[in-house]
Amino acid sequence: MKNTFADTWLLFKRSITHTFRSPEILVGITISPVMFVLLFRYVFGGAIDVGGTTYVNFLMAGIFVQTIAFGALTTAISLASDMEKGIVERFFTLPMSRSAILTGRTIADLLRNLFTIFVMIVVGVLVGYRPDGSLADWALALGLLLFFSFAISWVGALMALGIPNVEALQQISFIIILPLTFASSAFVQTSSMPAGLQAFADHQPVTQVVNAVRALTLEQPVGNSITASIAWCVGILIVALPLSAFVFKRVGSR
Amino acid sequence: MPDIAIHAEGLTKHFGETKAVDGVDLTVNTGTVTALLGPNGAGKTTTVRMLTTLLRPDGGHASVAGFDLAKQPNDVRTKIGLTGQDTAVDELLTGRENLEMIGRLARMEKAAVKPRANDLLARFDLADAADRPAGTYSGGMRRRLDLAASMIAEPDILFLDEPTTGLDPRSRLGMWELIEELVGRGTTVLLTTQYLDEADQLADEVVVIDHGRVIARGTSDELKDQVGGERLELKLTDASAVERAQSLIEGKNCEVVERDVDERTITAALTDGPKQIARLIDLLEEHDIEIDEVFVHRPTLDDVFLTLTGEHVEHADEDSLEETR
Known part of the structure; x- marks a missing residue:
């Protein structure tokens, strides 16, 4: 157990070092989210009426969740690239904790997402984001975002184990993540969508987390969105965590 | 350490229809160098991957450093180092960071890792590049860093899978010298190679392997006598x-x-x-x-095969299969 913690810490530090030395990841956690905030704020801001509040206030919860969902791609691609380059294999010849390879990375991704959220809040405020909500509401909202981030990065890890090829992985995860984030309440109210699409949008995890965070930070009624978000994250983790651990173990002992 | 570092009996691995390794027996005495000699796709890499706990054998059994491969894989891992065919270094970390991380993951004490990494960096001619990201290294430097990483925790048994393939002649000689030095310090080495001269230069015992089976074994002199020298x-x-x-x-x-x-x-x-x-x-x-x-x-691998099997070296496409593992 002591070894598992020590190894997780070592691989967490490795992921964090990678973040600072890799221009792609640095751009991914700073410039891209800022660009998304600005584009949506100014391109759609004038055209979309969300009723009751400004578009930028409405938008920010959506951008947070979208960025986190795409963050799962970073988890997936880094892990796939470690496998392609034989680094995971080298780890497998060491008497180390194998689960640390996955947990070290997902925890680092959690921290990375926290930083990105902070950057987006700052930029949001600069372009008119005026949230409400008590400190407790914000703490809960942030907690939900991080829980979602942790859950979704395990999905990323699982995908990398299933498709250990960086390019294929990029294509496939894009096809999954893009509809999940756009067919949701992230950027528009789902009531504007055709009935079938709306049914999907209303019942998928991105919408739940967006609704919960949005309601908490704009002092709107939260309904059951908090419970639903937590349920989704727990559900995702219950499936993805043991499944990744199982697949990873098999990868190492074919 | 027991007298016998590696002992394998009837080691077998099938990938679908392909019998990559088909009943290999192997005994490596402690402190000696054994070369697995064979063409591409002969089953050398698969054998090494089984003995280093990366692949589970379909049949047979083996003990490495006195531990049962199937029952005590984690104990085996505390005693071995592997340098694979493709270098596995973290390109974003510096040479020093690579070594220190692997050393810590191999359960070395923090205080012991730093001097050991320094020592290896100097010995492998990487001291000047120690604090540069490994992504900036040349091919030969990466190989040396990779080898250093597999040795950081002073393993009793070192597995080297084609340690000189793809190296220029000068780097190849340098690698031979490094391996000879290691052996001088008592490390047991199992290496794979496609080159008879490499086996001749480095190994006490040569095991010729083809289509997943051992077709000859002996000292390199015995082998050359068979081939005609x-x-x-x-x-x-x-x-x-x-x-x-x-x-x-x-x-x-x-x-x-x-x-x-x-x-x-x-x-x-x-x-x-x-x-x-x-x-x-x-x-x-x-x-x-x-x-x-x-x-x-000098006789080549091809001459050996011609003598032993009456056939020229076959370049099986099983190689691509092994690479995808």
Whole structure:
């Protein structure tokens, strides 16, 4: 157990070092989210009426969740690239904790997402984001975002184990993540969508987390969105965590 | 350490229909170097991957460093180091960070890791590049860093999968020197190679493997005796002297394996090393036979295969299969 913690810490530090030395990841956690905030704020801001509040206030919860969902791609691609380059294999010849390879990375991704959220809040405020909500509401909202981030990065890890090829992985995860984030309440109210699409949008995890965070930070009624978000994250983790651990173990002992 | 570092019996691995490794027996004594010699796709890499706990054998059993491979894989891992065919270094970390991380993950004490990493960086000629990201290293430097990483925790047994494939001749010699130095310090080495001269240079014992089976084993001298060893080819100035030269050479109990009057060449099988070369040349000169050119042919893997199987080395496409593992 002591070894598992020590190894997780070592691989967490490795992921964090990678973040600072890799221009792609640095751009991914700073410039891209800022660009998304600005584009949506100014391109759609004038055209979309969300009723009751400004578009930028409405938008920010959506951008947070979208960025986190795409963050799962970073988890997936880094892990796939470690496998392609034989680094995971080298780890497998060491008497180390194998689960640390996955947990070290997902925890680092959690921290990375926290930083990105902070950057987006700052930029949001600069372009008119005026949230409400008590400190407790914000703490809960942030907690939900991080829980979602942790859950979704395990999905990323699982995908990398299933498709250990960086390019294929990029294509496939894009096809999954893009509809999940756009067919949701992230950027528009789902009531504007055709009935079938709306049914999907209303019942998928991105919408739940967006609704919960949005309601908490704009002092709107939260309904059951908090419970639903937590349920989704727990559900995702219950499936993805043991499944990744199982697949990873098999990868190492074919 | 037990006297026998690696002992395998009937080791088998199938990938679908392909019998990558088909019943390999292997015994490696502690402190010795054993070479697995064979062409691409012979099953060398698969054998190494099984012995290093990366692949689970379909059949047979093995013990490594006294631990049962199937039952105590984690104990095996505390005793081994592996340098694979493709270098596995973290390109974003510096050489030093790579070594320190692997050392810590291999359960070394923090205080012991730093001096050990320094020592290896100096010994492997990486001291100047130690604090640069490994992504900026040349191919040879990466290989050396990779080898250093597999040695950081001072493993008792080192597995080297084609340690010199893809290296230029100078780096290759450097790698040989490093391996020889390691062995001098008592490390047991199992290496794979496609080159007979490499096995000859480094290994105490050579195991020739083809289609997943061991087809010959012995010291490299024994193997070369089987193949016929080195050959001396002489190109004479005068074509009419070829026949006379042949009878002179055969008069010294030396087999003439080939002669070509038109090309003015005569080839003799060497059985007694360099001295014999000098003796044969002296012999011809004493009898006023002038020699234009002298060639010494060393047997290659292809010669070994030709002798052992009657077939040339086959370049099986199983190689691509192994690579995807």
